[in-house]
Amino acid sequence: MxxxxxxxxxxxxxxxxxxxxxxxxxxxxxxxxxxxxxxxxxxxxxxxxxxxxxxxxxxxxxxxxxxxxxxxxxxxxxxxFALNKEERDEVLRWVLFDNHKFTANLASYRWLRTFASPTPEEAILAFLRGRTEGALAILEKHLEHQSFVVGRRLTVADLSLAGYVFYPEDELGFDFTQDYPSIAAWMSRIAANVGWLPPYELLK
Missing domain, CATH: 3.40.30.10 (Glutaredoxin)
Structure with missing residues (x-):
């Protein structure tokens, strides 16, 4: 097992x-x-x-x-999840972007905003929120004209970038449906896959 x-x-x-x-x-x-x-x-x-x-x-x-x-x-x-050489290179590019820019900022912002004690200074949260908004804007623009991050099907690039976006809005501090419609539509496509569950159900 x-x-x-x-x-x-x-x-x-x-x-x-x-x-x-x-x-x-x-x-x-x-x-x-x-x-x-x-x-x-x-x-x-x-x-x-x-x-x-x-x-x-x-x-x-x-x-x-x-x-x-x-x-x-x-x-x-x-x-x-198998990839050809060209797909693998592109998937790795987005996984590295996720680790360095997307998850790195979104996860840090969520953690300090929701779980840190004592709550950090507002300037720190504002800085991290700005960094997160920059990363979200890159993904939003990328998804405006395609269904998934790499090609036309779900890959591990999508799963990497999706690690934090399905947590509750009150934890994240972002309303994707209102402010990032392409990301919200992408999330719906991921959630339509057999076996999908939100984090607090899958990891309960």
């Missing part, structure tokens, strides 16, 4: 869980007490992931880390 070390508030965990669910693969959730400091403990890092992060996917006797790397691995193992 494949095991996914994760916690439900982690959008990076959701990316991998969603890929496994859409692929119809069997997997077991291993709850990680992130808020209790489990990932910061020397014991957890020695046994699970020295980098102190989730998700960690145990598959084929391996412990795989970093959501982008896991998704690229699954694109090589799961027929429905």
């Amino acid at each position: 494949n095991k996914l070390h994760c916690f439900k508030e982690s959008g990076n965990s959701y990316k991998v869980a969603l890929a496994l669910s859409l692929a119809g693969m069997e997997w077991q959730k291993v709850d990680v007490d992130y808020f209790g400091g489990e990932t910061r403990s020397a014991a957890w890092r020695a046994a699970v992931n020295e980098q102190g992060e989730v998700p960690v996917l145990e598959i084929d006797s391996r412990k795989m880390t970093q959501s982008g790397a896991i998704l690229m691995y699954l694109s090589e193992q799961v027929p429905q």
Whole structure:
């Protein structure tokens, strides 16, 4: 049985869980007490992931880390996510953009806005919101004339970029339907796939 070390508030965990669910693969959730400091403990890092992060996917006797790397691995193992050389290069380009610009800013903004205690200064939130809006604008423009991020079908590039957008609006602080209609339409296309569930249901 494949095991996914994760916690439900982690959008990076959701990316991998969603890929496994859409692929119809069997997997077991291993709850990680992130808020209790489990990932910061020397014991957890020695046994699970020295980098102190989730998700960690145990598959084929391996412990795989970093959501982008896991998704690229699954694109090589799961027929429905298979890529040709040209597609792979473009998918990797968007996965790297996601890790560096899109998820990096959206996740940080959501985390500080919703979960941080004490709440950070408004200037910090304003800075991160501006960075997030810039990344959202790039994806919005890209999706104005195509259904998915790369080509005409769902790829792991979509799953990478979708890691945080399905969390509740009151957590994210963004109304995609009103302000980013192309992203909202793309989200609906992803949600129409068999096996899709929102994060708090898939990782409950």
